[in-house]
Structure formats: structure tokens, C-alpha cells
Amino acid sequence: MNHRFVRLAETNRARVRIVIDGQPVEALAGDTLMVAMLNNVRSLRESEFGDGRRAGFCLMGACQDCWVWTAHGTRLRACTTVVAEGMNIVTTQPEATWANLA
Amino acid sequence: MGQPRVIIIGAGPAGVRCAETLVAAGLRPIVVDENRRDGGQIYRRQPDNFTRPYDKLYGTEAERAQALHASFDALRGKVDYMPETLAWNIFGGKLHVVRDQRSRSLPYDALVICSGATDRLMPVKGWHYAGTYSLGAAQIALKAQACSIGRRVVFMGTGPLLYLVASQYVKAGADVAAVLDTSPLMRRLAALPKLLARPAVLRNGLALVSYLKRAGVQVLTGITPVEITGSAEDGVRGVVIRDNRGHERSFECDAVGMGYHLRPETQLADLARCTFRFDHETRQWLPEVGEDGRTSVPGVYLAGDGMKVLGADAAEIGGRLAALAVLKDFKFMVSDDELQGLRAEQAKMDRFRRGLAQAFPWPAQQAAALPDDAVVCRCEVVTAGDLRRTVREMGAQEANRAKALCRVGMGRCQGRYCGHAGAEIIAHAAGVPLEQVGRLRGQAPVKPLSMAVREEVE
């Protein structure tokens, strides 16, 4: 099982291609980044403090649990960001080199 | 006098009706909203390219949703609408907002905060595992994205939203393993007199329960959550509870939707320096509100769930009342009949809400029962044991002190989801009344502020 969310309807939408951890995957236009990701992988990020993977919590921009890193070192709040063609997300913590990417 | 500059924060039911009432009186308010589209949470609009009709999305509330959306659409040319705009701070009579990494400070004569609510959560061991979501989240996944939060979902908590979301999931074809309500059935019977204040709503609620049962979903009441089981790598695997006879039961699932009513988003009221008072009935601090949404700060008003959780219908009334309060305070003519009528409506809603609180109480006692290794603060991964140690070994008996010493509430969400349970744990460990523990002091920004934000040059 390589995804977490399950699409129940509205599947007749244009495809959007993004990259997660170097792998090209497909989402649908109108998906939030979180939904796009969780229809392809089971989690969004690694918790900073050792308790494991996180997959968001509130879906309304309140809990701040769904912030993800892009491959370019920027940060996106997945549940309030609309998925866009070409988004390039990494679901693991970048190492200290994040500070050198500018 | 000239037109007062009015800013409304929030384009949900309260904000929309407030704007409508002000526009009818000839004003042109600014409406600031964080979301892409109007509607707030319960009437959240799906993306443009989605096709589900209103009755599928909003069920019994389809007409209200449609009416609200149509009202705001009609207002578009008559208000200064600022969507995708975060109100992040209030200072010196100005509202600080940010959009597209540009910050502006907006002066106001009157500020109506219609900031809505989030789910209210009581932690359970394992609730940090991937696949645990709030009830509201489960609903948003379905309503706004046509997804289920998992292949097999358990819903746990209490309150009408528990049954509503579960039945929406069943209707949409999701696999719902169980609905687990912490409130004993008896409490609903005891609350009946108050619940009868809104007979149609009560009927709808009862219909949801029977729908679930007919659909073969296990519905248990009076349960005690024990644990969400799972793994750090793969997330939720199941839920363990004790049923109302004390027997342990487990349910396999890969997603949990959890919640105990709602809690108002009060950060902006706090930054506006409104006074708060402790509400004994619901065991939380709420902004002190006078008549029609007036706060302790002249020029600052509250309406909707962001003032006090009374539900969407009451929010529409509250929005109108706050608008009338603004108009009255700025010396416009206001119909006393209209005021009285709205206030009477709101009083009815309040009676119903008290019935809900009685029927589906906040399970305060679960906080003390949390095992030491249960995570309380998801952002900072602070456990119940960490918090208790801070009380017992470092003498912290107050919410902000505990936060300073052990980081509970110090994370990105600023205590939205751990604040209430954290306070209950502190009170219990310190042996003091909950009120004495106080509340987490609001600090800007209301939500994380990008460091790429620059002040807009006017």
C-alpha cells in the first residue's frame, strides 16, 4: 500500500505531475499538495524530534503539522497549497546543507 | 461623521452576514480571509473544477450553504475582499495582514473578528502517529478534496460532528470501522430538554445515528480511549478502547478521525488585548463578550465560533448582531426590533449548545489518566510525563511557566491542540483548580510568518 488517502469521487480531472523524493508521481488538478502527496505516499515528513513520520492533522492550516521541504530548500504548508505542475518535494529532513541553499 | 473603516476578519457564516448587514447600511467593509474562497469551514467550497452538487457536499445544510455562498457572491463588488490574506497581528489600532509575502498594516475604526474554530482535542496515547486526524480534517478531506483519510477509518471522540462526519463518510462510500463516543448515552437523555430548543437539529442528529447503525457501522458510547496503535514508520494500525462495561476492544484501521467539539480561535482577540474569562461549563478560557459581540476593547467585536462555539446558524446571527453593534456604536440608526429578534434567536441557539455540552461533555478526566509516555504536545513531542515532572520537580503550576520550562505549547501551532489537555494535566498534577492554571498567552504571529515577507511600500 503506497498511499494513505483514498479518492472517493471527482477523479475526472486533469493530471498534474510532481516529484516526491526524486520519484515522478501524478496528482489531479485541484488537489492540495497534501492530498496530492498522500495519494502517492503514506506520509509527508519526518518529525523533528524522533517520533517518526507525520501525515498532517487538521487539513485547515491550523496545526502546522504538514510543512514540507522542497528540493530547493523552501517550505510549503501542504494542506493550504494547491498542487502545481513540477513541484519537487522531499519528505526527509535536509541535512545542515539547507542553510547553504539560497 | 464619515464612514467608519470596518475590517471583518473571516469570510465564514459570521463574517459574511456581518459584511452583508454593514453593506446594507451603506458601508464598504474590508473582508480579510485566509482561504482561497469564502465559506469558512462548515461551508467550505470545493475547488472550481469539482462537480459534486450542493446536496452531496452539505447534506441537510445544502440550502444554507447555497444561500451563504450566493450572498457573498452578491457582495463581491460592495466590499474590499482580501482572500488568501493572513491577519497575523494587531497593534496600535492597525491590523497587520500578509498576502503573497507582502505585509500591510490596515487602520480600522471597528474590527470584527470572525475567526472561527478548530476541533478541540484530548490527546490519547499514539495520537501522534501518521494517520491520526481531527474530525474536521476528515470532513475537509471529503468535502473539499473528495478523499477519505484512509482505507479503513475509525471515528472517535464526542459531539454531533462525530456522527455527522462518520455518516458523510459512509454515504460517500468510505470504509468506516467504528464510531466511538466517549459520552455515555444517558447524558443525551439528561440533556434532552435543552436539545429540544432546536427540534429540527435534534432530529437530524438522531437520524445520523440510526443511519450509521443501519449501515452496519459499530457505534459505541461511553467508551474510554486507551491507545492508538501503530508504528513510527507506517503510522496508525488500530485503536484500543474500553467499552462502557470496562472491556477492552480493538479496531483495526489505518486512519483515525478524532475530536471533541470545537474550540474558538481566539489568538486575534488576545492580540487585540481583549480580556478573557474562564468558562466553567466548558473548562476553557473565552474572550469576555458583552452584548452583541462587543469585547472589552472599544472598536473590537467578535462573532461566530471565534467568539464562542454556537454553530454555523448562530454564527450567521452573531455576524448580523456584531454588525448592528458596530452601526449603533458609530451612531447609525439601528432597528431595535431587529436586534431583539436576533438576540432571541441567539439565546435559543445558546440553550441548544448547552444541551450539546451536557450531552457530549469534554472528557476532562482523560487528561489525568494519560499514561506518562503519551504525547501531549504534538509539535514539540512533549509527553504527559514530561509535563507532570515539570509540575512536580520544577514547581510549575501555571500554563506559561510550564511552557517555558518544558516546551508544551511552544511549537508551531502555539498550543491550539495541546493547550486544553495540557492545562488539565497541570491542574491535576499540581492539585489546583483548572482556572488557576491560566491560559497560554497569545503571541504573534497568529500563524507562521514567512521570513521572506516584506512591508508593502504604500
Add this chain to the structure above:
Amino acid sequence: MSALKADVIIVGGGIMGASSAFFLRQRGLSVILLERGLIGQQASGVNFGNTRRMGRPIEQLPLSNRSREIWLKFKELFGTDVELLLNGHLRAGFTPAHEERMVKYAEEAKSFGIGMQMLGTKTLHERFPYLAPEITTGCYAPHDGHANPRLAAPAIGRAAVRAGAQVFENTEMTSLEKDGGDFVATTADGRIFRAPVALVTAGAWGNRISTHFGEPVPMIAKSPQMCVTEPVPYAIGPTIGAIAETFEQVVYFRQVARGNIVIGGGGHEPADIDKRRAYVNPARTLYKLKSAPRVMPAFDHLHIIRVWGGIEGYMDDSRPAMGPSARVPGLFYAFGFSGEGFQLGPGVGEVMAELIATGATSTPIECYHIGRFATPVANAA
């Protein structure tokens, strides 16, 4: 009501008061500490958390060095880990004029063992690759660092209690009078405390007490403007401060082990010592958002999750009132550290204990004597 007695009454439970209480106990003196709120709640708890020596006025370095020795033994002495990280302090500059300033200071301070190294542009960017290219010069003090101010004073306070100090939190002193050989403190709850020695470590409120004894000081209360990012992978070792031309441009930051980056600067706001309120001005938060990426461009990718302020006492000459009273035997002061007191805290406590117990201290603090503010009229009175 009978009075509670001790050798010393300490008024004010920040890091100065808590530390003094601890070290007085080490010397066998009995101590009563009166704190209106909770230990370390005011300036001691809200400051930036720098434990640097580099950059301090030269005359302050002996005290700073003495304090550093205690910081190095913090866990051992006080029993709590307060997240002390000694990965250095870097002062960064943009221009040759900035380089000159740093070279001058390094020269003046060279005999104090700070180990400062001037770094040229190439070395600077090799060692700290996250710095903006506009930064051309830096001075690095490898042994300086930072700690968690929310934890430090409370930890020292608890250690003082374990050592036998009588600490009264949530106890507001309503009057302090000299009665014969004793100081008599009365508190809002009606209690009375007596001691032959009183030490005022009341921070921004110290002036109220010193004025009462005929020794007003030119001090104002200001709120530091702090903010902090979300936690990100640990990458920035030293505390970093950039030389700036205006207060608005001032920015300094430190990354804690958990990953959050604390950022200060952008000037101060007035603080209200009567209402005990201090606010963060959003404009000053926005200044920092602008000036931080000038030092480290990657800041543009991060988010601020919280701001805070507090109440600090700033003297006109940026030096504390520290030492014996100029007018009243048995009265001592250690307040008004003007935003630089955190690192000095443990040392101040040790010095004040030494001074009170033996009549003198080996650490030079004469320039902090409160008598420097006395006018001829006051002296004659």
C-alpha cells in the same frame, strides 16, 4: 506578626538575585529571597540567551570571565542542563570600517583570554558557508556560546533552595525600610522580613528602591524584540551578530540544539513597569525579517512561529548599578544590566556574595558604583 530573619534579604528573583542567593548560601549566610512573580520571569527569562564575552566593554571582561567559569560548571553546580552550547560567537561585518572596529576591539581585549580570531573573507565563507556573500569580515570567539534563558534562572533558584535559601515567590514587597541596624521588608500578604543586609536585584524596578534610599539612577525600561523560527536541522554553530549602522538594522541569532533559530534585534520598544506589560511591535519583527537574510540568505525560506518581549532595565551609560550603596550601610545593588546581564548572572551572584560576606571582591566593579549618579545636592543631604 513576628518577622522572619536572615543574614541577607534579596529583593528580586531574576538571575542576579537567584545567583546571589545560591552563592551566599555557599558562604554560610542565611538568605531570604523575595520575588513578586516567579524566579526568572522578567528580563532573565526573555533575553536573547547569549553567553558571549566578546564585544563587552573592556572593564566588564573580568566579571564576564569570572561568570564564564561558573557557566562551564553549570550542570554540576546547579543540577540542571540549561542547553549551554559553546560553539563560538561570530561578529560579522560588511565593510572595511567594520573590520577596523573589530580589529581594534580584538586588540584592546586580547589579554582577557577570549581567543578572538579575525577571519578574512575566504576563510569566513569556508567555515560558515551559509553567510551572505556581502559579509566580508568577521571576528570569531571560539569559546563563547549561548544557553536557554527560560531555564537558567529557575534552575539556579531551585539550587539555591536546595542549598537552604528561603525563596518566596508570588510575594510582592510593599516596603523596604532601615530600622536601626536592620532592613525590614513588608510584603503584600502582610509578612515581615528582617536582615542586617539588603541586596537589590530588582532589575527594571531597582530604581524604585534605590530612589527610596536617596540614590535614584537614570534608567528606563525597554522591551527586547525577539522572535524564533520553526525547528530546522542544526547547521549554525556560533551565535552570530552583524554590525549595523542603525538600530533597525541590528540583527543577531542563535540556533538551539533542537533546531529553532532565535533572532533578536530591530531596536526596542518601551516597557511599562507599572502594568508589567511589554509588547512586540510588528514593525520591529519586519525589520528583522529584512535584516536577517542579509546575514544568512537561507532565512528567506524559513518562518517565524512566535515573538516575545519582556522588561529590561537600561541605564543611561549602559552600565549596571552594582556594589554597595553610597549612602546606606548594609545596602547593596546589582541591577540595570542594560540587556547584557544574562551571561554575567552567575558571576554577579558570586561577586556580590563575596562582597557581602567579606567586605571586598577580587573582581573590579568600582566603575559600577551607584555613587556615580549622585549629584552634589544629594551628597550633601
